[in-house]
Amino acid sequence: MSSDEAHASAAPLSTKGFRLSRPSIVGHDTPVPPFPIYLSGVVQRGFGRGGRDLGCHTANLPDEALEPLASATHPGIYFGYARVRRDRGTGEKAETEEIANLTDADLDAFPMAMSLGFNPYYKNKKMTAEVHIIHEYPSDFYHHYMDVVVLGYIRPELDYTSRDLEALIQDIDTDKRVTLASLDRPAYRVFAQRLRERE
Template structure:
């Protein structure tokens, strides 16, 4: 039996400049270009819990088995697109919203970090999705579908937590600006997202 290849070691990410205030507010062409869109789906798994607790930016993790198509790009960094959390086995998502409309189950813009998260010194690659919607409860075990429409930037290391948070907040603005373009916005109605999972 052949020996298993060792897991890849995390590369040394460049340190972000102290000031990142001059970043562009929109990236990419006016419509998605090859290899996008990339469609991923899987059951939301427990991560490190750092997004919400440490950064105030909650994330949902996709399992490793969902990332084959993305791994083929061999490009870590920050991506953007749309995502949806589907009810599990027709059970509504836990929510404290007073309205009968299940807004938690709608399609929302997202930014997605794929890589080693050098600030936290991860020892394995993860895919963490920040959905731009104020969910009121966790949704571990629910099905998540994601359409990636573009790439924002490579992974960076940071001198402080505050610098990391500031860059993520800029990522969110860049993603929203990009997704407002008509050829991107139409993917919010893609059957891959709108179709309910059983």
């Protein structure tokens, strides 16, 4: 068994007791090491399952963008800010994708919840970083650059039975609420501006 497969099979099972005991705010009053962690990369096309099955669209970062995070943390759900940029990657795949219809307002920094891991519900064998930006975009933005700052940890990656999709959706909704509440502190809000200023 590879190390990726071992991590993928180690996620604890989601339980009702866990969901009922979740805190509404996580993290210290200011980010503590290893946070903040900055990531940047071209948004990759994934399986499309987040939007289709869960009502939670995600933007996937490429493997090479994950090194700063994967080397300092472990699989789980994290929070912070993300910002989509107008500039795009190059190459054949980028040329076949429609250019996103993004306004200047869509290029701001917004709260995000990110799943780092193997998504046990879908039995992924490879670690991925799936970023859900809490903002309604007018279109997809594949192959646009995205900057992310990870500021804290929300919870472990959980496994769900095949009949427990509703529990997964409930946990994702809670992750979003926890993200917004946890970022609503002065020491965290400043990172939205720092992300806006990054080139």
